[in-house]
Amino acid sequence: MKPEKVPEATITRLSLYSRFLDEMLARGVEKVSSVDIAKGVQGTPAQVRKDLAYFGDFGMRGVGYNVANLNAIINEILGVDHPWKMILIGAGNLGSALTHYAGFAKRGFRMSAVFDNDVNKIGMTLNGLPILPITQLVDYVDANGVDIAVLAVPAASAQGVADLLCETKIKGIMNFSPSSLVSCDSIEIRQIDLAVSLEGLSYRIKNK
Amino acid sequence: MKPEKVPEATITRLSLYSRFLDEMLARGVEKVSSVDIAKGVQGTPAQVRKDLAYFGDFGMRGVGYNVANLNAIINEILGVDHPWKMILIGAGNLGSALTHYAGFAKRGFRMSAVFDNDVNKIGMTLNGLPILPITQLVDYVDANGVDIAVLAVPAASAQGVADLLCETKIKGIMNFSPSSLVSCDSIEIRQIDLAVSLEGLSYRIKNK
Numbered sequence: 109m110k111p112e113k114v115p116e117a118t119i120t121r122l123s124l125y126s127r128f129l130d131e132m133l134a135r136g137v138e139k140v141s142s143v144d145i146a147k148g149v150q151g152t153p154a155q156v157r158k159d160l161a162y163f164g165d166f167g168m169r170g171v172g173y174n175v176a177n178l179n180a181i182i183n184e185i186l187g188v189d190h191p192w193k194m195i196l197i198g199a200g201n202l203g204s205a206l207t208h209y210a211g212f213a214k215r216g217f218r219m220s221a222v223f224d225n226d227v228n229k230i231g232m233t234l235n236g237l238p239i240l241p242i243t244q245l246v247d248y249v250d251a252n253g254v255d256i257a258v259l260a261v262p263a264a265s266a267q268g269v270a271d272l273l274c275e276t277k278i279k280g281i282m283n284f285s286p287s288s289l290v291s292c293d294s295i296e297i298r299q300i301d302l303a304v305s306l307e308g309l310s311y312r313i314k315n316k
Numbered sequence: 317m318k319p320e321k322v323p324e325a326t327i328t329r330l331s332l333y334s335r336f337l338d339e340m341l342a343r344g345v346e347k348v349s350s351v352d353i354a355k356g357v358q359g360t361p362a363q364v365r366k367d368l369a370y371f372g373d374f375g376m377r378g379v380g381y382n383v384a385n386l387n388a389i390i391n392e393i394l395g396v397d398h399p400w401k402m403i404l405i406g407a408g409n410l411g412s413a414l415t416h417y418a419g420f421a422k423r424g425f426r427m428s429a430v431f432d433n434d435v436n437k438i439g440m441t442l443n444g445l446p447i448l449p450i451t452q453l454v455d456y457v458d459a460n461g462v463d464i465a466v467l468a469v470p471a472a473s474a475q476g477v478a479d480l481l482c483e484t485k486i487k488g489i490m491n492f493s494p495s496s497l498v499s500c501d502s503i504e505i506r507q508i509d510l511a512v513s514l515e516g517l518s519y520r521i522k523n524k
Contacts, residue, residue, distance in 0.1 A: 117325040119519050123512040152473045187518035202413035209410075211494050211511040218520075256517065279521045282514060286419050296524065298517045300510070303419040304331040306490060309464065310395035310425075311327050313487045314506065 118159045122182050124149045125156065127310040129179035141172035142159055147304040191216040193253055198260035199224040199239050202284055206260060207235035217256070221248060225265075242269070256280040270295075330390050332357045337387035349380040369466050396477045399424040401461055405477055406468035410492055414468060415443035425464070430454060433473075445450070452521065457484040459510040464488040471495040477504075 128148035142160075143152040149156075160166055160178075163185055165175045172236055183189045186264055194212070196203050199222050206212075207219060222234045225242045232239050240248065248254070257278055266285035273281060274292040281297045283289055289297055336356035340348055346363065350361040350368075357364075363494045368374055368386075371393055373383045391397045401423055402420070404411050407430050414420075415427060430442045433450045439448050456462070465481055467489055474493035481489060482500040491497055497505055 115325075116516065117323075119361070119516050120512055122453055122519075123509070123515045126515075127509070165428070179454065185519065186515045186524035190513055192514075192518060200413070201409055201416060205408070205410035205413045206510075209510060211509060212514065215511045217511065217514050247498075255521070279524075280517045282517055286417075296520045298513055300513055301331070301335070301419060302414075302417060302508070303423045303425065303510055304328055305423050305506055306400075306420065306464070307331045307394045307396055307423065307488055308324065308327050309488045309504055311330075312391065312398055312504045314395035 114162050117161060119186070121151065121155070122131065124151075125159070125190075126179055126182045126186065129175050129182070132175045133179060137175055139172045140175055140178075141288070142167070188216045191218050192255045194219045194253050194256045194260045195245075195249070195257060196222045196234075196237070196260060197224075197242070197245070198222075198258060198262075198285075199226065199229045199234050200266075203260040204234055206284075207237055219258075220252065220254070223248075227281050242272075245269075245272055246275050247275055248277050249273070255279055256282060259285050259289075262287055270297075280308045281291060323368050324511045326370060327394070329357065329363070329367050330394055332359075333367070333421070334387060334390045334394065336398075340383045341387060345383055347380045347509070348383055348386075350375070351365075352380070373440065379425045382516050399426055400463045401473060402427045402464045402466060403457065403462050404442075404445070404448070404466045404468060405432075405453070405455075406430075406470075406493075407434070407442050411468040412442055413464075413493075414466060415445055427466075428460060431456075450480075452476075453480055454483050457481070457486050462486055466508045467491045467493050467497075469493055475501065478505075 113312055127146055142156040145156045146153045146229055150252050164179055166181055194217050196206060197220055222237050222239045223245050224230060226238055229239045229242045232296055259275055259281055261269055261271060263286050265285060266287045268290045270289045271282060278295060281295055282300060283297060284300045288299060291297055325466040329377055331352055336353055343507060354361045374389055376385055394460050402425050404414060411430060427445055430447045430520045431440060431447050431453050432447055437447045439450045465486055467477060469477055471494050474495050474497055476487060478497045478499045486503060489503055490508060491505060492508045499505055
């Protein structure tokens with residue numbers, strides 16, 4: 109279950125397979141083939157089989173995959189078979205939108221607090237979450253065993269926050285700020301650049 | 317310049333190479349090697365060369381790539397060598413955050429208007445953009461030659477908006493709503509699911 113060199117794209121596709129399997133489960137479908145999965149995610153059956161083969165042999169020839177089993181296996185691979193503790197840093201528009209983003213909690217990523225340095229916001233709540241001063245960040249993270257911080261602060265503040273997080277036991281940062289972060293080895297960073305997705309779209313439109 | 321079967325992941329990496337080249341240009345660097353680019357984006361030199369080879373042979377052995385030339389070529393491939401006209405649909409928190417997202421305009425994706433069906437919002441502005449009634453959507457898109465619509469509406473409204481857009485000459489939809497869309501053949505759709513990125517992060521944390 110800890111294979112080397114699994115491509116990033118395979119991991120992304122596992123997330124998409126899992127969403128398709130959720131949908132099948134909700135409809136009461138019990139078995140699916142790699143052809144069904146491929147159709148559901150606009151991929152190819154060969155790619156589906158290759159992606160899954162990194163982790164084991166889960167289907168039965170001529171029968172396909174048991175939907176519930178395969179979904180549980182994928183969720184375990186992705187690490188979403190148990191909840192993750194998250195905090196949000198930055199109570200602006202994007203931060204506010206992210207607290208409302210239902211897709212996180214649905215997959216087990218649970219926000220418990222928001223941090224900001226704006227005295228007008230501290231003490232208020234954002235979608236039911238307390239807004240705490242950034243000075244409490246380090247203590248809060250370790251006292252509450254927070255796994256992941258979502259950064260939605262201005263570019264100029266992002267590295268300072270990442271440096272603060274290096275003093276904690278936090279494991280990952282999802283960075284929405286438009287600036288690459290340098291962090292300590294103990295923290296995995298995901299840089300979210302929404303324009304990258306738009307460029308994928310403009311490429312497809314141009315080459316249609 | 318219109319190669320078949322370029323992997324989605326290659327297109328994503330081209331966007332990242334372009335960001336690295338922008339940074340090098342800003343620093344006055346004139347030449348880079350595939351090793352430099354790989355370091356800048358945490359990839360491998362072989363991957364960089366393979367990605368670029370889909371489109372041509374742009375470097376000189378032992379000399380590397382001319383930063384300005386390579387960047388211009390990548391931007392042309394991605395279609396961001398000219399501006400794209402965008403609108404936003406949905407003036408909620410996420411929509412508001414997206415109008416402030418500097419990364420779009422920086423890459424030539426320019427928003428001109430916001431559409432909503434909330435009578436309290438119509439006639440107001442969002443980050444300087446007019447908020448127009450959804451009833452004007454079809455006319456506005458074709459009158460202004462809009463290329464791309466960014467959807468930030470509740471899941472239950474997304475398909476209805478996509479259906480409306482099928483009546484226009486729009487070319488692409490970037491969908492932030494947590495619901496897959498069925499659309500007409502003339503429209504390319506990008507589904508943005510922020511939890512997929514989080515699952516990539518949880519996978520990396522788990523397999524560290």
